[in-house]
Amino acid sequence: MxxxxxxxxxxxxxxxxxxxxxxxxxxxxxxxxxxxxxxxxxxxxxxxxxxxxxxxxxxxxxxxxxxxxxxxxxxxxxxxxxxxxxxxxxxxxxxxxxxxxxxxxxxxxxxxxxxxxxxxxxxxxxxxxxxxxxxxxxxxxxxxxxxxxxxxxxxxxxxxxxxxxxxxxxxxxxxxxxxxxxxxxxxxxxxxxxxxxxRVSYGKVKLIGAAINSLELFEEGKIALMSLSSELMKKLETKDEDSDGIINIARNISGVEVAALLKQLDSGEVKVNLRSNSYVDVSAIAASYSGGGHERAAGFTTTATLEQTKNELLADLVGEV
Amino acid sequence: MxxxxxxxxxxxxxxxxxxxxxxxxxxxxxxxxxxxxxxxxxxxxxxxxxxxxxxxxxxxxxxxxxxxxxxxxxxxxxxxxxxxxxxxxxxxxxxxxxxxxxxxxxxxxxxxxxxxxxxxxxxxxxxxxxxxxxxxxxxxxxxxxxxxxxxxxxxxxxxxxxxxxxxxxxxxxxxxxxxxxxxxxxxxxxxxxxxxxxRVSYGKVKLIGAAINSLELFEEGKIALMSLSSELMKKLETKDEDSDGIINIARNISGVEVAALLKQLDSGEVKVNLRSNSYVDVSAIAASYSGGGHERAAGFTTTATLEQTKNELLADLVGEV
Missing domain, CATH: 3.90.1640.10 (inorganic pyrophosphatase (n-terminal core))
Known part of the structure; x- marks a missing residue:
């Protein structure tokens, strides 16, 4: 051909x-x-x-x-x-x-x-x-x-x-x-x-810093959560693509099995990225919030608040690790 | 052979x-x-x-x-x-x-x-x-x-x-x-x-976050400075090797020509890493503080305080970009 x-x-x-x-x-x-x-x-x-x-x-x-x-x-x-x-x-x-x-x-x-x-x-x-x-x-x-x-x-x-x-x-x-x-x-x-x-933009570096500031580990370090409020992203003047890949910072930490990044959109909705390393099927979790994806990478969007989403998601993840 | x-x-x-x-x-x-x-x-x-x-x-x-x-x-x-x-x-x-x-x-x-x-x-x-x-x-x-x-x-x-x-x-x-x-x-x-x-350790991720928090740009973004106090590093329980490579975060920002990481040691001395991208000879700057290295990567250690070192170094760098 x-x-x-x-x-x-x-x-x-x-x-x-x-x-x-x-x-x-x-x-x-x-x-x-x-x-x-x-x-x-x-x-x-x-x-x-x-x-x-x-x-x-x-x-x-x-x-x-x-x-x-x-x-x-x-x-x-x-x-x-x-x-x-x-x-x-x-x-x-x-x-x-x-x-x-x-x-x-x-x-x-x-x-x-x-x-x-x-x-x-x-x-x-x-x-x-x-x-x-x-x-x-x-x-x-x-x-x-x-x-x-x-x-x-x-x-x-x-x-x-x-x-x-x-x-x-x-x-x-x-x-x-x-x-x-x-x-x-x-x-x-x-x-x-x-x-x-x-090469990386100044905006992205500041957003990485903010994401790390929000980083919390749970269940002996097997769960890693990060969140970014819309207020913070506005303050840092970040572009939408600046948050690409930031979830991997949490996923790559030694001992972490499942990582989540919660990003508050301008609309007030919360967009959640999920990643796992070895055994947690994050697509099943995403599906329970009407989202989708693959076993190791999935996501969903919700109208709940950042805090509500975090608490509910954490409870789900604790049952999986 | x-x-x-x-x-x-x-x-x-x-x-x-x-x-x-x-x-x-x-x-x-x-x-x-x-x-x-x-x-x-x-x-x-x-x-x-x-x-x-x-x-x-x-x-x-x-x-x-x-x-x-x-x-x-x-x-x-x-x-x-x-x-x-x-x-x-x-x-x-x-x-x-x-x-x-x-x-x-x-x-x-x-x-x-x-x-x-x-x-x-x-x-x-x-x-x-x-x-x-x-x-x-x-x-x-x-x-x-x-x-x-x-x-x-x-x-x-x-x-x-x-x-x-x-x-x-x-x-x-x-x-x-x-x-x-x-x-x-x-x-x-x-x-x-x-x-x-x-893979990255939790300690290193937290140290990256702290370094980004301290990040400042000068001279229209051509100079990037980061500093880590010994107090902070003690609080984060970081290991010595955790700071390896952190200078590159500053160096890789678009528009940055010269980057410096100031790290306060337990002794109170300040260890400075310098990197440049295209034209600043950082070995010459390091030499003026009795340090050494190459054109694009050099360093020195000083007994001055973190604040003094930062101010003096910044004045030197402004003359170079």
């Missing part, structure tokens, strides 16, 4: 590359890498984005091939010979670019998500790939090209971000084999890793 | 493997991996340790070949055919086992540290290896063996810990090539990574 994609590329002169909306490291790295290679082989290529490139990826090579897509702006609405959706699980992730995708002479969908809906005329979905970056690496090699230093950097960023730095369960022997080829092109691994993984 | 080591092994029946004192993931993983392989080829092998295996590595395969060495205990002081020092930069890192090393019929030193003093009769020091685990992988292959799942897990832990999870500058294409071979044996990458990198 990858040969079909190579064939589509060979037949096309103008190519639009469309990473998913809210493009992450994998979507952007894959798109820019492919743009560099296609441009190098004489194609007219554009990476069309819904948003500006996030600051963390703003110095990636190939960004000169990218631009913000504006649906109502004439200049973007030309008919491409080929439109490639990258790292998009479904058509909705193309957002305002869906018409452009459907109007192109040919289109294809290159992705690794198990949930991919195969929405294109040509679909190449390899769910064994940890990142779309791995697929693009294979595609580039199949095209007879060898990734140069710039392409290698883009693909390395794609792969390292989607595998949490080679730490998630999607990391395979092939992931490392491809990383070896990319690193051999001369990537400053330490610099890239620091930029991608270590 | 690796062939010389293989030859020494072939000639020997009893083999002592000696990882460095305060053995870390690389020293332990390398030692246990080699012990499994040597035992499998009929050798009588012991991994002799100065301390108990740290909890984080306590379930590594091959630990049944290890024991605590006690110099004054007769049973440990037999004469081995071969003693192998693993991951030891100098003889002092063998601690109480130095006599046993020198008394063995043959001895060898397998290491990757640039500072290695080549203290053995046979020395194999490969400074291009990110971890001694890479050298042991090569040795095992050279012996004609193939790492099985247990050996692969030990070597993976050795390599991932010494490269900070493939993020430090010592990570090479070979590091990833070897990781690919190891992962293909069936390692639970996510489980191992969480255990090795994510």
């Amino acid at each position: 990858l040969d079909v994609i190579v064939d589509l590329i060979n037949k096309s002169e103008t190519i639009a590359i469309l990473p998913h909306v809210s493009a992450d490291g994998d979507a952007l790295g894959s798109s820019l890498a492919l743009a560099i290679v296609l441009s190098g082989s004489g194609k007219k290529v554009k990476v069309l984005l819904e948003e500006e490139i996030p600051q963390v990826y703003s110095d990636l090579p190939g960004r000169e091939f990218s631009c913000l897509y504006r649906k109502n702006d004439e200049q973007y609405n030309k008919k491409y010979d080929l439109a490639l959706a990258l790292d998009c699980g479904d058509a909705a992730r193309l957002a305002s670019r869906i018409e452009l995708f459907n109007t192109a002479t040919r289109n294809a969908n290159l992705d690794h998500h198990t949930t991919n809906t195969e929405f294109a005329v040509n679909n190449y979905v390899d769910t064994s790939s940890a990142a779309t970056g791995e697929i693009i690496y294979d595609l580039i090699v199949r095209m007879g090209a060898k990734p140069d230093k710039d392409v290698a950097l883009c693909l390395y960023v794609a792969i390292t971000t989607d595998t949490g730095g080679f730490r998630y369960s999607n990391t395979t022997a092939d992931t490392h084999r491809i990383a070896a080829e990319l690193v051999s092109e001369g990537i400053d691994v330490a610099k890239v890793s620091r930029r991608v993984f270590d | 690796l062939d010389v080591i293989v030859d020494l092994i072939n000639k020997s029946e009893t083999i002592a493997i000696l990882p460095h004192v305060s053995a870390d993931g690389d020293a332990l993983g390398s030692s246990l991996a080699l012990a499994i392989v040597l035992s499998g080829s009929g050798k009588k092998v012991k991994v002799l340790l100065e301390e108990e295996i740290p909890q984080v590595y306590s379930d590594l395969p091959g630990r049944e070949f290890s024991c605590l060495y006690r110099k004054n205990d007769e049973q440990y002081n037999k004469k081995y055919d071969l003693a192998l020092a693993l991951d030891c930069g100098d003889a002092a890192r063998l601690a109480s086992r130095i006599e046993l090393f020198n008394t063995a019929t043959r001895n060898a030193n397998l290491d990757h540290h640039t500072t290695n003093t080549e203290f053995a009769v046979n020395n194999y020091v490969d400074t291009s290896s990110a971890a001694t685990g890479e050298i042991i992988y090569d040795l095992i292959v050279r012996m004609g063996a193939k790492p099985d799942k247990d050996v692969a897990l030990c070597l993976y832990v050795a390599i991932t810990t010494d490269t900070g999870g493939f993020r430090y500058s010592n990570t090479t294409a070979d590091t990833h090539r070897i990781a690919a071979e190891l992962v293909s044996e069936g390692i639970d990458v996510a489980k191992v990574s969480r255990r090795v990198f994510d």
